[in-house]
Amino acid sequence: MTAATDPHDLTEPGGLRPAAIDPALVRHTWRVAEPLHGMIYFVPEAHERYAALGVTGRAGYFASRAAALGPVGAEPVTAAFFNFNPRLVTAALPAAWAKASPSALLAARLDAADAALTRGLGDAVHGPEVAEAAALARRAAESAAAHPQGRPLFAAHAALPWPEPPHLILWQAQTVLREFRGDGHVAALLLAGLTGLEALVLHAASGEVPERFLRASRGWSEEQWAGTVEDLRHRGLIDGDSPVLSEAGRAQRAWIEAATDRLATPAYTILGAEGCTRLAELTRPLSRTIVAAGLLKVDSAVSYKS
Structure with missing residues (x-):
């Protein structure tokens, strides 16, 4: 295959646009x-509010x-979430849905985010930095709404x-931006010819996230995981x-991440380099405070437990 026809080449004609x-x-x-978004999957406020509606674990x-x-x-949901058993x-x-309507669960999730961020950020939750970051992130999220094609989970949250x-x-803006990036990431994984389980095994093999968390939280057995490891070893992707x-x-993971980054750019283009830099400057101390407050403790996640 020549470089000009290689679907993994992001610079040649037929690849992604600049x-x-x-x-x-x-x-x-x-x-x-x-x-600021990811904490919602781990904080007790979320699990408690879902459980109050009868939706547990x-x-x-x-x-x-x-x-x-x-x-x-x-x-x-299996299709959109991609890598779960x-x-x-x-x-x-x-x-x-027999226990709680989607609208009730959305309200519970938002209420949980309110309680958790208030707990984690303290007085800073009402500070000018949060307001400025919110305006920038919302601008990016609303700009992304002009690009819903092929991004069903994003489009649903953007609405x-x-x-x-x-x-x-x-x-909410960071949630929308996360799903925008996530749908693009799924597209990159599919173009790379990977299944959800294969993508998880390669992620674990990168050393970035423990196998134990990825396998257990996504519901794959040791046998299924081991079989996929062997398949990927035969394909020359792991050693x-x-x-x-x-x-x-x-090389494959580098291409996937590069493709994901490029597919995420339409959301942030409206901010420009200056706006993106400012958004990062504003959210860095907020995110560090969230982490220091223990809002991202992986082992506390209900979804992690069997």
């Missing part, structure tokens, strides 16, 4: 702010995140009404007994 803003800056901006995660799609069944999703949906308090605007990424595996 980015209007540095994709590395886009990734940095998203990553710095991500704890892993079902709370699936139902609350999928609620923007409406009372859908397991199949579209379908049996795990089927155990949660559509049964959760939700905006809350009024700045800290909740910031949380060793640990396992670790091979040179080819590292």
Whole structure:
């Protein structure tokens, strides 16, 4: 295959169009702010509010995140979430909708975000930095709404009404931006020819996230995981007994991340380099405070437990 026809080549004709803003800056901006959204999957405030509606355990995660799609069944959620064992999703949906409506779960999620951010940020939750960050993040999220094609989970969240308090605007904007990036990431994984489980195994082999968390939280058995490790070893993407990424595996992951970054750029182009830099400057101390307050303790996540 020549470089001009290689679908993994992001610079040649037929690849992705040139980015209007540095994709590395886009990734940095998203990553710095991500704890402000990601904490919702781990904080007790969320689990308690879902449980009050009768939706407990892993079902709370699936139902609350999928609620923007409406009372859908397991199949579209399995497709959109990508790397979860379908049996795990089927155990949660559509049964959760018999206990709580999507609108009730969305309200519970927003209320949990309010309580958790207030607890984690303290007086800073009402500070001018949060208000300025919220305005920038909302601008990016609303700009992304012009690019819904191929991004169903993002589009569903982008259609939700905006809350009024700045800290909740910031949380919702980062949620929308996360799903925008996530849908693009799924597209990159599919183009790379990976299944959800294969993507998880390669992620673990990179050393960035422990295998134990990825396997257990996504509902894959040791046997399924081990079989996929062998398949990827035969394909030359991983080496060793640990396992670790091979040179080819590292190259593939680098391409996937680069493609994900480029696919995320339409959301942030409106901010420009200056706006992205400012958003990162504003959210960095907020995210650090969230982490220091223990709002991202992985082992506290209900979805992690069997």
